[in-house]
Amino acid sequence: MIEILTPDEVDRGRVTGHLVGDILHELRERCAVGTNLLEIDEWTRQRIVAAGATSCYVDYAPSFGRGPFGHYICTAVNDAVLHGKPADYELADGDLLTLDLAVIKGGVAADAAISFIVGDRADQADVAMIETVERALRAAIAAAVPGGRLGDLSHAIEQELTAGGYPINTEFGGHGIGSTMHQDPHVPNAGRPGRGITLRPGMLLALEPWVMADTDRLVVDPDGWTLRSATGARTAHCEHTIAITGEGAEILTLPATHH
Template sequence: MIELKTPAEVAAMRVAGQVVAEALAQVQAAAAVGVTLLELDGVARGVLAARGAGSSFLGYVPGFAPTPFPAVLCTSVNDAIVHGIPDDTPLRDGDLVSIDFGAHLNGWHGDAARSFVVGTPDPADLKLIDTAERALAAGIAAATPDNRLGDIGHAIATIARGAGYGIPPDFGGHGIGRAMHESPSVPNEARPGRGMRLRPGLVIAIEPMLHAGADPFTTDPDGWTLRTVDGSRAAHVEHTVAITEDGPVVLTAP
């Protein structure tokens, strides 16, 4: 079932989205050589506590996962695409870090992700991140009334494939609202003009995942972390977006 949100409900989701934006900004500011992934998770927990919000991720068990997610932050480093679990690994100079964070407040969820490099960046990593951000922007621009879900996926893939990057199959965005994951699924690659028609009140998370190698991926023994098969670097970016009569509104923008 797809639930369309009222303007008041979209406004409430914007409040949750601001908790997400604040946490992502603080986590990126804290990320430095020698800082551990668990320390970054602690920064995100601090934002939740300060804002009186709850974690969308902690304890979450989707169908593909064998155990509940044990943290509030997903930390995916270098060849990890998404769903990395924070541990006591210290960040190294040049690491490409993707952080994904979700929060709920007053019954509404927000979800967003960003990628960045710690320390001295490799130009190839900066290009990958920039392409992911441009793909996200293209996907958001396509999220207009009377377009279709396939138009979003086509816009993302046009940017990603045009730059020569891989896209992990069967993973993409999702509807969001009173639950973190709602219908519909939002593809990162699709044919234009196909899929559900977009209507005002629909709120979705658009999240391109790109990597510098081939499409296939593997899953770590933890049952969560998706990793490139060939060891290539990956980037993940995401925003929660409301479709309105006036066009897309990004609810997790700072």
């Protein structure tokens, strides 16, 4: 079932979205060489609790995980890309870090992710990959208009990722979001324009282009959660929660500094 939110629920989604955006923005500023992934998890817990919100991850136990997840944020480093379970690891100069955060407040969830390089030793191939997924996300948001089709968004993402030369995995992608984190519809990162459900005002979608440098195959860590590239190649991932409005798409998960 696809949820259509009321204007009041979309308002509450804006509050949740800004919280997610603010926390990710703060974490990006705080993450440095030597930061431990477990510290990032604890900082996130403190912020969620202080805001009177609830983590979507702590008790999250889907069929594909070895669950419950038990942490407040996904921290994926280098060849890890999705569901990165925080572990006792200190970030090194040049690490490519992805933070993925979903919280619920006021009965409405929001979900976002960012990838960035830690420290000063940025590899240009990593930078290009991050820029590609960010471009793909912007293209999908631009295509998200009322009366448009879901396939338009998937196609917009696919064009940018393919232009960057990256293989595309369609097992995991974007999703509907609302009173819970993961809902219908699934939004694959490749698709045909003019196909799929019609976009309507009140729909919330979490769009999340992600790639691995040279493969579309994932492998799972012994922790049962962390998904890595099968080749050990670097990865990048970005995500925003958007609301379909009468005019187009509104990004709900921007930090307050960008409103």
